[in-house]
Amino acid sequence: MTRETVRWKGITHDERLSDTAIRGVYPEYGEMRNEIPMEGRWISPEDIAERRRVAFLGAILRRKLFSGTPAIGETVRIDGVKFTVVGSMDTKFSDSNYFTSDDDPCLFRTPRPASCGTRATPA
Numbered sequence: 001m002t003r004e005t006v007r008w009k010g011i012t013h014d015e016r017l018s019d020t021a022i023r024g025v026y027p028e029y030g031e032m033r034n035e036i037p038m039e040g041r042w043i044s045p046e047d048i049a050e051r052r053r054v055a056f057l058g059a060i061l062r063r064k065l066f067s068g069t070p071a072i073g074e075t076v077r078i079d080g081v082k083f084t085v086v087g088s089m090d091t092k093f094s095d096s097n098y099f100t101s102d103d104d105p106c107l108f109r110t111p112r113p114a115s116c117g118t119r120a121t122p123a
Contacts, residue, residue, distance in 0.1 A: 005023065005024040006021050006022070006023050006024075007021075007022050008020070008021060008022070009022040009078055009079060010078075010079075011061070011065070011076050011077065011078050012065075012076065012077045013065040013066060013071075013074060013075070013076050013077075016064065016065050016066075016067075018061055018064045018065060020061055022078055025043065026043075026048065027042065027043050027044055027045050027047075027048065029043075030042040030043065030056075035056065035089055036089060036090075037056070037087040037088065037089055038059070038088060038089050038090035039070075039071070039072055039087065039088055040056075040071075040072040040085070040086050040087030040088060041086055041087045042056060042086075042087055043056055043086070043087075047086075052084070053081065053082060053083045053084060054083060054084050054085075054086045055076055055078075055083040055084065055085050055086065056085075056086060056087045056088065056089070057071060057076075057085060057087075057088040057089075058088070058089060059088065059089055059090055059091045060091075062088040071085045071088055072085055072086065072087065072088070073085065
């Protein structure tokens with residue numbers, strides 16, 4: 001079991017905007033939901049410990065924001081806060097999901113262990 005917070009927010013890269021499910025998650029979530037990186041990596045325990053602002057993109061969201069250009073190492077903004085894209089996944093079939101398909105959301109490291117919101121903490 002792991003914590004997760006979900007909010008519908010806008011996420012931007014340069015001039016592109018997408019409204020989607022933004023999920024604040026911990027590293028364990030990736031294994032539980034079979035979030036396998038197509039490129040880059042999944043959110044790590046070090047990201048949590050070092051309070052890094054990192055994001056992992058679903059395939060649909062990656063295409064909407066990056067149109068085939070590389071996303072790894074690029075910056076996205078959620079509520080104006082910058083996050084570095086560390087990974088993204090390929091299209092994933094799921095006949096059982098909640099809120100939205102795993103292909104569309106942005107998953108980011110949860111800001112604080114006690115937090116249930118999507119606000120990032122100051123660096």
